[in-house]
Amino acid sequence: MSGGWEGSNRRAELPPNWYSEIRPEVLRRDRRRCQWPQPAGGICGAHANQVDHIGDGDDHRPANLQALCETCHRRKTSAQGNTARWAERARRPPERHPGFIDPP
Numbered sequence: 544m545s546g547g548w549e550g551s552n553r554r555a556e557l558p559p560n561w562y563s564e565i566r567p568e569v570l571r572r573d574r575r576r577c578q579w580p581q582p583a584g585g586i587c588g589a590h591a592n593q594v595d596h597i598g599d600g601d602d603h604r605p606a607n608l609q610a611l612c613e614t615c616h617r618r619k620t621s622a623q624g625n626t627a628r629w630a631e632r633a634r635r636p637p638e639r640h641p642g643f644i645d646p647p
């Protein structure tokens with residue numbers, strides 16, 4: 544089932560028990576505290592209402608999941624988005640100048 548997704552870090556579909564079992568389980572395990580590591584040590588610790596894949600988005604085992612607060616989760620996903628956008632831009636050939644017309 545993973546064919547076609549190799550080389551992509553796009554998140555795969557969530558399992559059917561994600562909302563009913565996996566997600567509440569991870570939030571309970573992490574005591575609804577954001578697990579985002581702080582530069583000075585320790586974790587963010589804010590109220591967590593998101594569950595994030597630490598590594599592989601296809602790996603839904605609790606060891607690969609962590610509770611995050613909305614702020615940290617958004618920061619993480621937007622950083623990934625920027626990386627993907629830059630990669631996309633680098634692959635595209637340079638645009639030709641439109642509207643450049645030789646003078647008569």
Ligand SMILES: [Zn+2]
Pocket residue numbers: 577578579587588589611612613614615616
């Ligand atoms: Zn946080």
